[in-house]
Amino acid sequence: MKKIVEQNQAGMDESLIDYDVLVIGGGIAGDEAALKLADVGYKILIVEKDLSIGGRMILLSKVFPTLDCSACITTPKVSETARHRNISIFTKTEVKSITRRQDNFFDITILKRTRYVLETLCTGCKECEDVCPILIPDEYQYNQVARKAVFIPFSIAQPRIANIDIDNCILCGLCEKKCPSDAIDFTLVDTYEHLVVKSVVLATGFRLFNPTVLSRYGYGRYKNVMTAMEMERQLAPTRPYNSVLRPKDGKMPDNIAYLLCVGSRDQTVGNPICSQICCMYSTKQAQLLLGALPMADVTVYYLHVRAFGKGFCEFYNQALSMGVNYIKAKVASVREKENGNLILRYEDFSTGQVEEQEHDLVVLATGILANAEIESVFKGEKLELDPYEFVRQKDMLTNPAITSISGVFAAGTVTGPMDIPDTILSAGAAAAEATAYLKKLS
Ligand SMILES: Cc1cc2nc3c(=O)[nH]c(=O)nc-3n(C[C@H](O)[C@H](O)[C@H](O)COP(=O)(O)OP(=O)(O)OC[C@H]3O[C@@H](n4cnc5c(N)ncnc54)[C@H](O)[C@@H]3O)c2cc1C
Ligand code: SF4
Ligand code: SF4
Numbered sequence: 248m249k250k251i252v253e254q255n256q257a258g259m260d261e262s263l264i265d266y267d268v269l270v271i272g273g274g275i276a277g278d279e280a281a282l283k284l285a286d287v288g289y290k291i292l293i294v295e296k297d298l299s300i301g302g303r304m305i306l307l308s309k310v311f312p313t314l315d316c317s318a319c320i321t322t323p324k325v326s327e328t329a330r331h332r333n334i335s336i337f338t339k340t341e342v343k344s345i346t347r348r349q350d351n352f353f354d355i356t357i358l359k360r361t362r363y364v365l366e367t368l369c370t371g372c373k374e375c376e377d378v379c380p381i382l383i384p385d386e387y388q389y390n391q392v393a394r395k396a397v398f399i400p401f402s403i404a405q406p407r408i409a410n411i412d413i414d415n416c417i418l419c420g421l422c423e424k425k426c427p428s429d430a431i432d433f434t435l436v437d438t439y440e441h442l443v444v445k446s447v448v449l450a451t452g453f454r455l456f457n458p459t460v461l462s463r464y465g466y467g468r469y470k471n472v473m474t475a476m477e478m479e480r481q482l483a484p485t486r487p488y489n490s491v492l493r494p495k496d497g498k499m500p501d502n503i504a505y506l507l508c509v510g511s512r513d514q515t516v517g518n519p520i521c522s523q524i525c526c527m528y529s530t531k532q533a534q535l536l537l538g539a540l541p542m543a544d545v546t547v548y549y550l551h552v553r554a555f556g557k558g559f560c561e562f563y564n565q566a567l568s569m570g571v572n573y574i575k576a577k578v579a580s581v582r583e584k585e586n587g588n589l590i591l592r593y594e595d596f597s598t599g600q601v602e603e604q605e606h607d608l609v610v611l612a613t614g615i616l617a618n619a620e621i622e623s624v625f626k627g628e629k630l631e632l633d634p635y636e637f638v639r640q641k642d643m644l645t646n647p648a649i650t651s652i653s654g655v656f657a658a659g660t661v662t663g664p665m666d667i668p669d670t671i672l673s674a675g676a677a678a679a680e681a682t683a684y685l686k687k688l689s
Pocket of ligand 2: 422
């Protein structure tokens, strides 16, 4: 890496600095923080472990409460991030260690995993995909369709560069022969690199609750029980099919149930907190389903509907007026009939009675969990987490972007569940704090 040798006014050796800020995670929080910092002239590196930036948002259908197309909002943002002259992006890359130096900068070790594709040569033409004989479940469509062993993750991926899933590749060489750009190279290897940065923004986002833990709802056993994220993909412009289909038999559903708070507000699974977004994304999906399947009935089984944000109450009322049926109930179990339909057994809180209801598709609104893996990369300093393993904010009310480590800031859902508008605000706060920190350093 090129080093510029000069001493700054404070006597610090700038020769070692590769980037002003390392942003870890290229979701909407990381991209927003990077853009804000790059616009004021700082040199930013985004390290994203996945194949594309854009995080979860780039995979969503529409967004509550405006019902704007998520891809249409995300795509310009990720393109601006990728094209910005002050931003570099490493995808398929992980941060292995972060250590504070004596001069207060950070030594960073990253692991760049190879795609077996030369990034500068690949044009994203997908000719390699056409000839690859291997079909395996497509994780970007939440395993609802197949992808090839060489693949571009999705049509609006940024960067649009192929990747070879070497674990499933049979090394037949067909893609290598077909590639018109000679971009495929099986001799490429993973590489470690060392960098020095002045500051770090953590934007590693969240994980989703795994609903197989709650076996009473049948996820993983009954094919017509799916997660809301799987439904997001079915409703998205880059969806796997042209319509909404039941997984078991490909039939268009006409009586769909939503179960809220699956893995949220539930001490029995160790997650007592509210995920903040599930009520609203279920209300959004219910409206989108009524648009996609005009003859369908949609019932939402809820404990409380939390419609607290700007425009949320109106959005909920809109769903009611469209005919979405809300039942205040605790669902005890789901069982499958021979035809793939599902019987929900629940306590109706308005009557106190135990009832049963048949639906032909059940969607689980799974909760948000912390993605705490980044904690372990800090050497010699402790990144403090809150009791639910989200990054602890120094002061939630007055300093929400400041972490327990000086010079390390937090953006978006790495600090707790939040929707997109709050994520953008949080990323702006992290960028402002990082700017103030960098100004004091110089
Ligand atoms: C089903 C569903 C529907 C939703 N619908 C809406 C909606 O309609 N409206 C709305 O406002 N919000 C909605 N949301 C919430 C929205 O997805 C989040 O608010 C938003 O994605 C948070 O962005 P983020 O950047 O904080 O996290 P993420 O989107 O999770 O991005 C984090 C990024 O960091 C990367 N990363 C993770 N760990 C590492 C690591 N160690 N090193 C490098 N990179 C790493 C990840 O690969 C990812 O790209 C929905 C969420 C779900 C689950
Ligand atoms: S070499 Fe691997 S990725 Fe390429 S076509 Fe054959 S199986 Fe697919
Ligand atoms: S690797 Fe080659 S064939 Fe595949 S998308 Fe890139 S340029 Fe096209």
